[in-house]
Amino acid sequence: MTLIEVVQGDIALQDTDAIVTAANESLMGGGGVDGAIHRAAGRRLAEAGAAIGPCEPGDAMATPAFDLNPPVRHVIHTVGPVWEGGDYAEAQVLASCYRRCLEVADGLGARTVAFPSIATGAYGFPAQEAARIAVSALLSTPTNVERIRLVAYDQASQELLSSALAS
Helix, strand or coil, rough: CCCCEEEEHHHCCCCCCCCEEECCCCCCCCHHHHHHHHHHHHHHHHHHHHHHHHHHHHHEEEEEECCCCCCEEEEEEECCHHHHHHHCCCHHHHHHHHHHHHHHHHHCCCCCCEHHHHHHHHCCHHHHHHHHHHHHHHHCCCCCCCEEEEEEHHHHHHHHHHHHCCC
16 A cells, blocks of 8 residues: 655655656756756756657656655656646646656656645646645555655645645
8 A cells, every 4th residue: 555645845855766846848947846856956857858858748757866865766757737727627637647657656666756746836726626636646546656755845735735635
């Protein structure tokens, strides 16, 4: 059974086999969580992303973690949906991000994975709904991942994720 935990902190500093970044389609770096991970991993992360991209919304791809501290070995890049009011399958695309990340993690042999709140920053997905979708998708996806860490960047996000997990 997979253990899911919620923590507040810096996703680039998690002690997991893989971390997920909420990427843009180019996989070459961006703002928010993606920018922080790219800065921590070094310029080779953008080069590796460019070599495998683009990545469609709802999909996921992996690169090495480069300069991130061990045990992080992989960065899993996923592209969330841009929120357009909820009438354009945004919820389904977001759920697919979490499912595909677990599939990629399984392919890498990762046993521990840290996730940010995907698409809730610049892409504008409502945070409460995103937390519910994240937890639901992670709980319903078969995986060999043993521990999933949902990493919140602030107290409000941590409370939303904890509440969704408790429901």
